[in-house]
Amino acid sequence: MLIKEHHLKGMVEGKIKLAFRKWNRPTVKTGGRLTTQMGVLGIDAVDVVSARSITDAEAVQSGFPSKAALLAELNKHQGEKLYRIQLHYEGEDPRIALRENSEVSDTETAAILQKLHNIDARSEYGPWTKKVMGHILRHPEMKAGDMAIDLNMDKEWLKLNIRKLKALGLTESTSPGYRLSPRGEVLLEAFKRKG
Structure with missing residues (x-):
């Protein structure tokens, strides 16, 4: 799961707690960990959602200014299903x-x-x-x-x-x-x- 640097920074600071991805199959799982260039992220939940169900508040929690901006980014990517990933920063890369x-x-x-x-x-x-x-x-x-x-x-x-x-x-x-x-x-x- 690739994460842009400015989103990673927000996750480290605790400002971003969600991510959305279009995948055929998820590349992370609930309870898993993801090691990034800025540290380790804990994956709290991975759920299939619809674009319609995403709220503006969730878009902001994922680092986007609005739902429209998030959906515009997601539309650039391929994938059969839309996933919402809840995550948190666990600490530095061991x-x-x-x-x-x-x-x-x-x-x-x-x-x-x-x-x-x-x-x-x-x-x-x-x-x-x-x-x-x-x-x-x-x-x-x-x-x-x-x-x-x-x-x-x-x-x-x-x-x-x-x-x-x-x-x-x-x-x-x-x-x-x-x-x-x-x-x-x-x-x-x-x-x-x-x-």
Whole structure:
């Protein structure tokens, strides 16, 4: 579920508590969590609604000045059903603290290396995690498209899979590109020692 930055800011501030989306199937579920660039959102409810049932107050709670403005935005998108998502801000992205932690125990290092091995084993490109981490270390803030050319990988595949490294606290997004986190540097060194 993509959320525009100004809407995310409103959610963090507690001003926006609703979102509306047109989907064939919902991409979030009640009780779930959504990690965004500004923190974690809790999903309180996901309901199918009609455009007619939306009130002006709900439109304002979703960050739009009026129901008409909300419906104009929704009409730009495809989807069989209209969903109302109730949500709240839960807190900072836990990956931020994780990636800054460079004190990784031997047990934790072994567990992360095993996860990286499993990611590599399922990849159509074969072992890629160590290669990509090394490339990011040598070329911080390189655009994903340029990195994909250097590594002979599909750009969209690469962007999607770098998120797996980010979820482990090993990389972080920059503008443009990525950088290896302090935690990522420690794990890359462990990866190299392993062979």
